[in-house]
Amino acid sequence: MIIAVYAVKGGAGRTTIAVNLAAAxxxxxxxDCVLLDLSLPYNHAALVANLVPAGCLALSERPDENHFEEALLAAGLHHHxxxxxxxxxxxVEQSELVTPMLVQRALAVLEQTFSYIVVDLGVAMTEVTLSVLERANRIIVMVTAELPTLKDTADLLQIFETVLDIPPARVSLVLNHPRPQTMVTRADAERVTKRPMHMEIAYDGARFDRAAVMGEVLVATEPSSAVAKTLTRLASSISDEHKGRAAKRN
Ligand SMILES: Nc1ncnc2c1ncn2[C@@H]1O[C@H](COP(=O)(O)OP(=O)(O)OP(=O)(O)O)[C@@H](O)[C@H]1O
Ligand SMILES: [Mg+2]
Incomplete structure (x- = not known):
């Protein structure tokens, strides 16, 4: 199952949520869960999780399918x-090697190996991003409480539906507060986007920042914090959805 994490704006909490969701x-x-960091051109997920990469998708390109699979899986870093x-x-300069074709080839391999593939996407609507959004089984759109962001998110949802043919049921909006509470409320977010918020992640001061600097992942180091609990619930809902999909197939 492919779970894409996207937002119309930088700094909305995509990497934070993708890393914690994948960890949960x-x-x-x-x-059985891989976090594919496609937030290009800058890849931060490994750094945030205190891992030192030696390989990557861009350098796994091999004409021979078997060697590609080997190289790709060997580039994965196992987190505790x-x-x-x-x-x-x-x-950064390897970004141009990451083509939609390479990404689709990688996703096919990852789907054979992992039940859950969480993808941290960049903001730019590149061909790579589009190809992942179209293939994703669940799209998590991170929304922040600012009016321009809400308006852009509403436009994005329109594009999903009318241009990309992505059914609304495949998209979950998660309201995140990376900054102290603004004037814009959850009700405003739901009114402007015309969609319910699947979840809301509270502003949690410097907790996420501190964790990122320490290379810690909150769902593991502070599981009883409110934000970690919310993210664990999000993981449970994904897990249930996966079970439902598997049951339907059988
Ligand atoms: N709920 C929250 N409470 C407090 N801080 C948060 C919260 N969510 C995210 N942050 C902080 O906001 C900043 C941006 O988050 P993050 O890097 O995950 O966003 P992003 O969408 O991946 O950004 P980028 O566009 O740089 O890739 C980080 O410093 C993170 O620690
Ligand atoms: Mg990011």
Missing amino acids: LGQKHRG TGMVVLPSVLR
Whole structure:
């Protein structure tokens, strides 16, 4: 199951949520969740999780399918929570090697190996981003409480539906507060986007920042904090959805 984490604006909390979601899924399903970091051109997920990458998607390109699979899986970094983190580039200039075709090829391999593939996407609507959004089984759109962001998110949802043919049921909006509470409320967010918020993540001061600096993942180090609990609930809802999909197939 592919879970894409997207937002119309930088700094909305995509990496924070993608890393914690993947870690929470890794805790439940050890070795069965990979976090594919496609937030290009800068890859931060490994850094945030205190992992040092040696390989990446961009350098796994091999004409031979078997060697590609080997190289790709070898580039995955095993985190103590049970998730695997797969960077797409080691250096900014390798971004151009990450083509939609390479990403689709990688997703096909990852789908054979992992039940859960969480993808941290960049803001730019590149061909790579579009190809992942179209293939994703669940799209988590991070929303922040500012009017321009809400308006842009409403436009994005329109594009999903009318241009990309993505059914609304496949998209979950998560309201995040990376800054102290603003004047814009959850009700405003729901009114402007015309969609219910699946979840709301409270502003949690410097807790996420501190964790990122220490290379810690909150769902593992502070599982009883309110934000970690919210993210664990999000992971449970994904897990249930996966079970439902598997049951339907059988
Ligand atoms: N709920 C929250 N409470 C407090 N701080 C938060 C919260 N969510 C995210 N942050 C902080 O906000 C900043 C931006 O988050 P993050 O890097 O996850 O966003 P992003 O969408 O991945 O940004 P980028 O566009 O740089 O990739 C980080 O410093 C993070 O620690
Ligand atoms: Mg990011």
